[in-house]
Amino acid sequence: MTDQQQLILKIVIGSWETQSSRVTKLLNTLSDEKLLSETAKGRNSGFYLIGHLAAVSDALLPLMGWGEKLYPQLENIFLKNPEKASIEKPSLAQVKEYWATIDKKVSEYIHAMQFEEWFTRHNAVSAEDFAKEPFRNKMNILINRTNHMSYHLGQMIYLTEQKD
C-alpha cells in the first residue's frame, strides 16, 4: 500500500469512526428518558434513530460481503416500518446493545479490508452494472453511510439541552 493509499483509508475510515463515536457518546450521555423522547415534535425518537442506525450498519455486513447480519430482525422494525407502526420493538437497553455490538463488528471488518477491496463491487449492484459504473464500490458505500449517520446525528443532537 502506498503512503497515499494509507492516507485515503485513514481519512475515509476516520470519518466513519468520528461519526460513530459521536453516536456512541450521545447514547452514553443522554438519559433513557431523553432517548425515548421525540427529537422534534412528531418526529422520530432517539430510540428509533439508534435502532435505525444499528439496522443500517448491520446491513453493511451482507452488502460489503463481510457476512450475515447479526440482528436481521432490525430491518423490519427500523428500516421497513416507521416508529409508529404497531409492531413489537426491542427495549432501549437492547437497542443500545445492538448498536454497540454491530458498531464494533463493523469497525473490525473495516480495518481488515485491503486497499484494493474498497474498489470492488458491493452486493446491491450487479456485476453487469458495476462494469458500467465502477464507482458503485465499497468505498462509496462507506462514505455514503457516514453521511447518513451525520444526518441522523444532527437530529439526535436535538435531544441534548439547549446551549446558553
Add this chain to the structure above:
Amino acid sequence: MTDQQQLILKIVIGSWETQSSRVTKLLNTLSDEKLLSETAKGRNSGFYLIGHLAAVSDALLPLMGWGEKLYPQLENIFLKNPEKASIEKPSLAQVKEYWATIDKKVSEYIHAMQFEEWFTRHNAVSAEDFAKEPFRNKMNILINRTNHMSYHLGQMIYLTEQKD
C-alpha cells in the same frame, strides 16, 4: 491520473455534490415562511442554517487556497454568533443568493483540482504539523465538510411536512 484515482475523486466529489444539491433542493421547495421557522422548538431556523452552511462553504476558499471569501461578513453572523444574537442579518432572499453563488464557486474550484492537490496541506494546519499529520489535507476537509452538511440537512428536513 489512474482509473482508481478518478474513481476516488468521483466518489468524494459526488458525495459533496449530492449533499449540496439536497440543500439547494430544500431551499427551492420550502416556502419562505417555512425557511424562517425553527427546525425544532428553540432550535435554529432554516434561514440560519442556510446562512451557516453558506458561511462554512465560503470559508473553504481561503482554507483550500482557492482565494478570498466572497462574503466575509457571513462569518460573524452565521459562525461566530448564534441566531438569537442582536446583530443585523441579511434577508432570506440574500442568504439564498449567497448560498447559490458560493456553492457554484466551490463546485468550480473542486472540479479544477488536480488529484495530487487533494493531498496537500490546508491552510488551518501549519507546515510543521502537516509533516507529522499528513492526513490533515484538503481531501480530509472536503469529506469533513460533507458530513457537516449532512448533519444540518438532517435538521432542515424537519421543516418539511411529516410523512405518514
